[in-house]
Amino acid sequence: MDIIPVVDFDPYRLGIGDVTDENLRELGEELKKAFCEVGFVYLKNTGIDQKEVNEVLDVSKKFFMLPENKKSAFKRGSCAIHRNHGWISVGAESLNPRRPHDLKEAFNTSSLRTDIEWPSDVDGFRDIHTSFFLRCKELSLRVLRVMALSLDLEPNVFLKEHERIGSETNGSTLRSLYYPPVKNEHVKDGQIRCGEHSDYGSITLVFQGHEGGLQVLNRNGEYISAPSIPGTVLINIADLMQRWTSDVFVSAVHRVLLPPAGDSSARQSLAFFVQPDDDVIITCCDGSDKYPAVNAGDYLMARFKDTYS
Numbered sequence: 001m002d003i004i005p006v007v008d009f010d011p012y013r014l015g016i017g018d019v020t021d022e023n024l025r026e027l028g029e030e031l032k033k034a035f036c037e038v039g040f041v042y043l044k045n046t047g048i049d050q051k052e053v054n055e056v057l058d059v060s061k062k063f064f065m066l067p068e069n070k071k072s073a074f075k076r077g078s079c080a081i082h083r084n085h086g087w088i089s090v091g092a093e094s095l096n097p098r099r100p101h102d103l104k105e106a107f108n109t110s111s112l113r114t115d116i117e118w119p120s121d122v123d124g125f126r127d128i129h130t131s132f133f134l135r136c137k138e139l140s141l142r143v144l145r146v147m148a149l150s151l152d153l154e155p156n157v158f159l160k161e162h163e164r165i166g167s168e169t170n171g172s173t174l175r176s177l178y179y180p181p182v183k184n185e186h187v188k189d190g191q192i193r194c195g196e197h198s199d200y201g202s203i204t205l206v207f208q209g210h211e212g213g214l215q216v217l218n219r220n221g222e223y224i225s226a227p228s229i230p231g232t233v234l235i236n237i238a239d240l241m242q243r244w245t246s247d248v249f250v251s252a253v254h255r256v257l258l259p260p261a262g263d264s265s266a267r268q269s270l271a272f273f274v275q276p277d278d279d280v281i282i283t284c285c286d287g288s289d290k291y292p293a294v295n296a297g298d299y300l301m302a303r304f305k306d307t308y309s
Contacts (some may be wrong), residue, residue: 004216004226004234005034012049013182014135029148032249035147035237040216041260043143046074048135050231056132057268060176062122064105064276072105072210074119082111082168084304090180096195096255100188104256109133109174110149112166133174136205136272137165138147140172143203143235144274151245153285156245158202161276161296171201171300172277177309179213179267182258193267194202194256199238200303201275206234217253226254240276243291246284275300 007030011023063071068089076086085108091101109129118126122193131260144158164170177195193213208228215223216236226234242251259265276282278297284290 003224004040004042005030006044006229006232007031007034008045009043010045012146013045014138014142016047024146024149027146031143031146032150035249037250038216038218039250040226040234040236040254042229042234044229044232046139046233048139048207048233049096051088051269052132052135056128056176056207056270057209059122059125060107060270061178061268063107063119063125064178066119066121067279070119070121074117076108079111079116081113084108084173085110085116094195095197095307097306099195100191102195103182103187103191103193103258104179106178107176109176110171111168113168129174129176132270133166133272136174137172139233139276140165140203140205140272147203147249148210151248151285157285161280162202162274164277165274169279169297171273171297173273174268175271175273177267177269177271179211179256181264181266184261187258190227192255192258196253196255197280198225198235198251198253199273200240201273202241202244203236203274204234204236205272205274207270208234211259211265211267213256213259213267214269215255215257219250223255239303240282240294240296243294244282244285246286246288246290248286261265296304 012019031041071087074087076088077083079085088106090105094101112130141159147153148155148157165172210228212227214226216226218224237249237251239248239251276296280296281293282296283293
């Protein structure tokens with residue numbers, strides 16, 4: 001498949017209470033086809049509109065434009081409650097360790113606790129991020145329910161393993177990403193904005209700004225573009241879900257390329273990384289031993305170690 005399919009999620013969008021079994025069956029068939037063949041799908045009419053996305057992007061950019069000494073007070077690892085919460089500077093990550101460091105910075109919202117410090121130099125930063133986190137959580141749970149039904153599993157089989165999203169015992173994270181303008185003379189050989197990688201957990205929700213650069217590796221081993229489609233959310237399978245479903249759902253490798261020569265624009269996106277609760281043991285849901293059992297929290301920490309080594 002050379003393009004990522006677009007699926008209309010309107011029958012089960014946020015705000016809809018009752019949904020028919022027929023609607024869920026049809027949605028499940030469409031999602032299963034996309035996740036089996038590509039590992040990615042665009043959802044439209046989810047109930048999260050572009051205005052909400054733009055609000056998070058706008059307040060995030062104000063933070064990213066602050067002097068580094070203002071941002072470093074909230075550096076990732078400084079929050080004892082949740083070590084993944086906070087700001088990541090340009091060059092701190094290498095999602096493909098074989099390449100030079102990634103040309104991006106980020107702010108991770110990993111905890112909704114009220115007793116942690118947030119940036120105070122940007123009005124609304126905390127409230128806007130935590131509100132959007134909860135919206136993404138709600139949509140994610142609906143998608144996970146449809147995915148379970150598509151596999152003829154009990155509808156809550158995935159939901160019950162994601163009950164603590166937003167707490168210190170679940171690694172789910174809303175990540176606001178900023179890719180600064182690229183100065184070609186400062187780019188190292190082989191360096192790109194975000195190195196090739198697959199995500200770590202269950203699924204990921206991606207909301208892109210208008211800038212391009214995201215590419216997905218298809219089943220034929222070829223990279224295809226995943227452009228921004230306003231009003232949609234791009235959803236992909238992550239590694240634990242591939243293990244969970246014994247390779248029925250595919251965790252696709254993806255990357256973000258440098259902008260074309262002469263393009264001095266920045267790039268922004270939002271990603272909501274959905275993780276099972278830390279103490280969940282992931283085993284193959286078909287009862288096979290294709291993958292050994294793994295603790296979700298331990299797996300996440302191991303992947304972080306590779307990224308930040």
